Amino acid sequence: MNKVGTLEVNNLNKRFGSLGQDVKVLDDVNLTVKPGEFISIVGQSGCGKTTFLRLVVGLESDYEGDILLDGKKLNGPDLKRGVVFQDHRLLPWLTIEKNVGMGLKNSSDREARKSVLEHIELVGLKGYEKHYPHQLSGGMSQRAAIARALVNRPKILMLDEPLGALDALTRMYMHQELERIWKKEGITMIMVTHDVDEAIFLSDRVVIMSSRPGTIRKIIPVPLARPRDRAGTDFLRIKEEVLKEFHLHTETPFSYAI
Amino acid sequence: MVIAEKIKGFIAGNYRGFITFLSLFILWSGVTHYQLLSPESLPAPQVVTATFKEVFSSGLLGKSLGMSLSRIARGFLIGCSLGFLVGAAMGVSRSAERLLAPLINAVRQVPIIGWIPLIIVWCGIADMSKITFIAIGAFFPMVVNTFDGIRSVPHGYLEVARVFEYGRLRLLRSIVVPGALPAIVSGIRLSLGASWMLVVWSEINTRSDFGIGDMLWSARESSKMDLVIVCIVVIGAVAFSINELLGQIESRLQGWKRSCR
Amino acid sequence: MKLEQLKNLTFALIIPLVLLIAWDVATRLELVSAQLLPPPRMLFESWLEMQRNGELRDNMEVSLLRVVLGFLLGAGVGFLLGAAMGVWREVELYLSPLFNCVRQVPIVGWLPFLILWLGIDELFKVVFIAVGTLIPVSVKTLEGIKGVPASYLEVARVFRFGWARTLRTVIIPCALPSIVTGLRLGLSEAWMLVVGAELVAASAGIGNVMTIARRLFQTDVVLVGVIVIAVTGYLMDRLLGLLELRLLGWRRANGAH
Numbered sequence: 001m002n003k004v005g006t007l008e009v010n011n012l013n014k015r016f017g018s019l020g021q022d023v024k025v026l027d028d029v030n031l032t033v034k035p036g037e038f039i040s041i042v043g044q045s046g047c048g049k050t051t052f053l054r055l056v057v058g059l060e061s062d063y064e065g066d067i068l069l070d071g072k073k074l075n076g077p078d079l080k081r082g083v084v085f086q087d088h089r090l091l092p093w094l095t096i097e098k099n100v101g102m103g104l105k106n107s108s109d110r111e112a113r114k115s116v117l118e119h120i121e122l123v124g125l126k127g128y129e130k131h132y133p134h135q136l137s138g139g140m141s142q143r144a145a146i147a148r149a150l151v152n153r154p155k156i157l158m159l160d161e162p163l164g165a166l167d168a169l170t171r172m173y174m175h176q177e178l179e180r181i182w183k184k185e186g187i188t189m190i191m192v193t194h195d196v197d198e199a200i201f202l203s204d205r206v207v208i209m210s211s212r213p214g215t216i217r218k219i220i221p222v223p224l225a226r227p228r229d230r231a232g233t234d235f236l237r238i239k240e241e242v243l244k245e246f247h248l249h250t251e252t253p254f255s256y257a258i
Numbered sequence: 259m260v261i262a263e264k265i266k267g268f269i270a271g272n273y274r275g276f277i278t279f280l281s282l283f284i285l286w287s288g289v290t291h292y293q294l295l296s297p298e299s300l301p302a303p304q305v306v307t308a309t310f311k312e313v314f315s316s317g318l319l320g321k322s323l324g325m326s327l328s329r330i331a332r333g334f335l336i337g338c339s340l341g342f343l344v345g346a347a348m349g350v351s352r353s354a355e356r357l358l359a360p361l362i363n364a365v366r367q368v369p370i371i372g373w374i375p376l377i378i379v380w381c382g383i384a385d386m387s388k389i390t391f392i393a394i395g396a397f398f399p400m401v402v403n404t405f406d407g408i409r410s411v412p413h414g415y416l417e418v419a420r421v422f423e424y425g426r427l428r429l430l431r432s433i434v435v436p437g438a439l440p441a442i443v444s445g446i447r448l449s450l451g452a453s454w455m456l457v458v459w460s461e462i463n464t465r466s467d468f469g470i471g472d473m474l475w476s477a478r479e480s481s482k483m484d485l486v487i488v489c490i491v492v493i494g495a496v497a498f499s500i501n502e503l504l505g506q507i508e509s510r511l512q513g514w515k516r517s518c519r
Numbered sequence: 520m521k522l523e524q525l526k527n528l529t530f531a532l533i534i535p536l537v538l539l540i541a542w543d544v545a546t547r548l549e550l551v552s553a554q555l556l557p558p559p560r561m562l563f564e565s566w567l568e569m570q571r572n573g574e575l576r577d578n579m580e581v582s583l584l585r586v587v588l589g590f591l592l593g594a595g596v597g598f599l600l601g602a603a604m605g606v607w608r609e610v611e612l613y614l615s616p617l618f619n620c621v622r623q624v625p626i627v628g629w630l631p632f633l634i635l636w637l638g639i640d641e642l643f644k645v646v647f648i649a650v651g652t653l654i655p656v657s658v659k660t661l662e663g664i665k666g667v668p669a670s671y672l673e674v675a676r677v678f679r680f681g682w683a684r685t686l687r688t689v690i691i692p693c694a695l696p697s698i699v700t701g702l703r704l705g706l707s708e709a710w711m712l713v714v715g716a717e718l719v720a721a722s723a724g725i726g727n728v729m730t731i732a733r734r735l736f737q738t739d740v741v742l743v744g745v746i747v748i749a750v751t752g753y754l755m756d757r758l759l760g761l762l763e764l765r766l767l768g769w770r771r772a773n774g775a776h
Contacts, residue, residue: 077678085673089674091671091689275615279617357530359531360531369711372744375730
C-alpha cells in the first residue's frame with residue numbers, strides 16, 4: 001500500500017514560559033520524514049523529544065516555525081497522525097475490542113468491527129477481544145494500544161517511548177513485533193526513545209537530539225538489512241557512532257552487546 | 259513587589275467568587291428593601307448585623323457558645339479518647355479486632371440521631387444526655403480512623419523493623435504511630451466536626467440550660483429570624499474554624515507522606 | 520477456609536452473646552428498673568406487637584417514602600450541580616466559594632428557615648433531606664470529574680472525540696466510582712436526616728414513633744425503633760453497594776483507585 005505521508009518540520013522553535021521566565025525547549029529543529037520511513041529520535045530525558053512529538057501530534061500548540069503533513073499545516077490532533085503513549089492509556093472500563101475501536105467514528109457497523117478484529121490479530125492479541133486491560137500484561141496492553149492507533153489507518157504513527165514501561169525481555173520481543181507490524185502496514189513511524197539499541201534495531205535513520213535547548217545534533221542513517229543482528233559489526237559500529245554523540249563510547253572498538 | 263503580585267493573583271483567581279457573593283448580598287438587600295418578602299420571613303442585613311452586635315455585647319452569645327463548647331469539650335474528650343483506645347487495640351491485635359469489630363460495625367449502623375430518644379430516656383435532658391450523645395458521635399469516626407490508620411501502615415515498613423529486630427514498643431513508637439498519625443488526625447477532625455453538629459442537634463432536642471442550639475430554636479419559635487441567622491452564621495463559623503485548623507495540621511502531617519510517593 | 524470462617528464467627532459472637540446474657544440476667548434479677556432497660560423478651564414482644572398492628576409498617580412506609588423522595592431530589596440536583604462545576608471551569612469558579620461556605624453550616628442550621636417557609640409537613644422534610652443529600656453528592660461528583668486523568672482526556676483529543684462522546688466514553692465512566700460513593704454517603708445522610716427531622720417536627724414516621732414512646736417512657740419501643748433504624752440503614756447501604764458492584768465490576772479486579 002503506497003500511502004502519502006511526508007512530514008516536514010521547518011525551523012521549529014518552542015518556548016515554555018511562566019512568570020516571565022522563558023525556557024526554550026526546542027531550538028530550530030529541522031526534519032523531513034519520508035513516507036514509510038522508520039525514524040527514531042534518541043536523546044536524554046528532558047531534551048525536548050517528547051515535546052517535539054506532542055507538537056507533531058497536535059497535543060501542544062503555540063510554536064514558531066512550520067510543521068507540515070503533505071504540505072498542509074497542522075491544526076490540532078487529527079486521525080491522520082496516530083500516537084502510542086508510553087503508558088498505554090487504554091480505558092480500563094472498556095474491553096480490548098472497544099478500546100481498539102475507539103478511533104472509529106461508528107464502531108458498531110460491520111466494516112468497522114472487521115477492521116478492529118483484523119488489527120487485534122495483527123498485533124498478536126487474537127482471542128483477547130473481550131478481555132479488560134487489567135487482565136493483560138504490560139506488553140499486551142501496549143500492543144493493544146498500537147492496534148488502537150493503527151485502526152483508522154493514519155499516515156504517520158508517533159510512538160512516545162512505547163516500550164519504556166516494559167521489562168527488558170518483553171522489550172526485545174516487542175522490537176520484533178513492532179518491526180513486523182511496520183513492515184505489514186507500510187506506515188511512517190516516528191519513535192522517541194532513550195534506548196540506543198532499540199533505535200538502531202528498528203530505524204532507517206536515527207535522529208540524535210541534544211538537550212537544553214532541544215535541537216537536532218546529528219542524523220545517522222542505518223542502511224543495514226533487516227532483521228538486524230544486534231551483535232553484528234555494522235550494528236555495533238553505528239552504535240558507537242551514536243554513543244559518541246553522548247560521550248558514552250568506549251575506547252575498544254567492540255563491546256559485548258545483548 | 260512579590261506581595262503585590264500575590265494579591266493580584268488572588269483577586270484574578272477569585273473575583274468570580276466575589277461577584278457571586280456580592281450579587282447574593284445585593285439580592286438580599288433588594289428583596290428586604292422593597293419588601294418582596296415579609297420582614298418576618300427574611301430580615302434585612304442591617305437588622306441581622308444589629309442583632310449580632312446586641313447579642314454579642316450583651317454576653318448572651320458568649321454564654322450560649324460557651325455552654326455548647328464546654329459540652330463538646332467533655333463529650334468529645336470522652337468519645338475521642340475511647341475511640342482511639344479501642345481503635346488502637348483493634349489495629350494492633352488481631353484477636354481484639356475479631357472480638358470487637360463485628361459489634362462495633364453493627365452498632366455503627368445506627369444513624370447517630372437515632373440515639374437521641376434512647377439517651378433521653380436513660381439520661382434525662384440535662385447536660386449528661388448531651389454529653390453522652392456527643393461522646394457516641396465522637397467515638398465512631400475515631401475508632402474507624404485509628405484502626406484504618408494503623409492497618410494501613412505499609413507492611414514493607416513492618417518487615418524492615420523485623421529485620422532490624424525492633425522490640426514491640428520501639429515498633430509502635432517509631433513506625434506504627436507516625437505511620438498512622440495522618441489518619442488519626444483525620445479522625446480527630448471528623449470527630450470534632452461531628453461533635454459540633456451533634457451538640458446543636460442535642461440542644462434542639464433537649465431544650466435546657468442554654469447553648470447555641472437552644473438559642474437557635476428559641477429564636478425560631480418566637481419567629482426572630484434575625485437571631486436565627488446570627489446563630490446559623492456562628493454555627494457555620496465554628497464548624498469552618500474546626501475544619502480549617504485541623505485540616506492545616508493534617509496537611510502538615512501529610513507532607514512527608516506525599517513526598518514518599 | 521471453612522475452619523477460619525468458623526473461628527471468626529465464634530469470635531464475633533462472643534461479646535454480643537455475653538452482653539445479651541448479662542442483659543437478660545440484669546433484668547431478671549431486677550438490677551436495673553424495667554423502665555430503663557426492658558428485658559430482651561419484652562423487646563421482642565413489642566416488636567411483634569408493632570408488626571401485627573401495622574404500626575411499624577405504616578410508619579416505616581412514611582419515613583421511607585420521605586427518604587426516597589428527598590434522596591432522589593437531592594441526588595439529582597447534586598449530580599447536576601457537581602457535573603456542571605466539573606465540566607465548566609467558569610461555573611466552578613463562580614459557584615464553589617459560595618458552595619463551600621454554605622457547606623460549612625451543618626444541616627441543622629437549615630431547619631428554622633425551611634420550617635418557616637415550608638411549614639412542618641411533607642414538603643419541608645423532603646426538601647430538608649434533599650439539601651442534606653445534595654452536598655455529598657455534588658462534592659463527590661465534582662471530585663470524580665476533576666479527577667479524570669489528563670492522560671485519558673488526551674486520548675479523547677487524539678481520536679477527535681466531540682465533547683458529548685468524551686463525556687460519555689471517558690469522563691462519566693472514570694468519575695463513576697466517586698459519584699457512587701457520593702450517592703452512598705448521600706443516602707446514609709438522608710436516612711439520618713429523616714429521623715432527625717421526624718424527632719423535631721412530625722406527626723408520623725419512625726422518628727415520631729420513637730419520640731412518642733420516649734415521652735411515655737416506653738423504652739422497649741424506643742429500643743425497637745433504634746434497631747429498626749439501624750437495620751434499614753444497613754440494608755439500604757448494602758443495596759447501593761450491590762448496585763455499585765454491577766456498575767463498576769471492571770474496577771474491582773483493577774484494585775482500588
